[in-house]
Amino acid sequence: MHLISVNVGRAEAVDYTDAEGGVTGHGKRPVPGPVRVFAPGPRATGLGSGLEGDAVCDRRHHGGDHQAVYAYAREDLDHWEAELGRELPGGIFGENFTTSGIDLNDARLGDRWRVGPDLLLEVASARIPCRTFQGVLGESAWVRRFTQAARPGAYLRVVEEGSVSPGDAIEVVHRADHEVTVEFWFRAFTTERALLPRTLAAGPAMEPQGHETVRRYVEKYGTGAGAK
Secondary structure, X not given: OEEEEEEEOOOEEOOOOOOHHHEEOOOOEEEOOOEEEOOOOOOOXXXXXXXXXXXXXXXXXXXXXXXXXXXXXXXXXXXHHXXXXXXXXXXXXXXXXXXXXXXXXXXXXXXXXXXXXXXEEEEEEEOOOOHHHHHHHXXXXXXXXXXXXXXXXXXXXXXXXXXXXXXXXXXXXXXXXXXXEHHHHHHHHOOOHHHHHHHHHHHHHOOHHHHXXXXXXXXXXXXXXXXX
């Protein structure tokens, strides 16, 4: 299990984003490293990305401590290459880390990874696709297609900061004891809302915004089968 690439993006003006100023940092490119990775602070007032030199432009929906790093597996990119019939280089999904050898969608919220010698990360949630993502790829109905496939990749928070480079090893140093994988969380918050109460099993590993979404759901529907 290792990093294939470490990817950062600069703010670019585009015509397909709702971000303030019409700019996005989604178009990530591999860099040689080492790249410092740190906890960026709150979404609205912090630094946005957890990677030095990386831009997060839409602070309403992206960035902050609970989305400090976005990781996507080369194996899942290969799946989409076959589906779309086109080359998908590392970083094109907006991921900071392109990984190999680890099933990100099976990772559980609260799992901890040692990346390289110093960096310690914790799995926090899954990526929800947006219009900017669809615009970057230029694929029609991409948000729906990505959502239905449930291969979202993982957002991670920084527990101990450090520097990383392509080729660094990834070691799972803690495996959480519950059922809330990245895929499970993604389905609960997108296509299978009746699963939402079960995501509470992740405890404090789930970000406060997620807890609030579940609270409102349970208040309306209870803890049994609710809205589809």
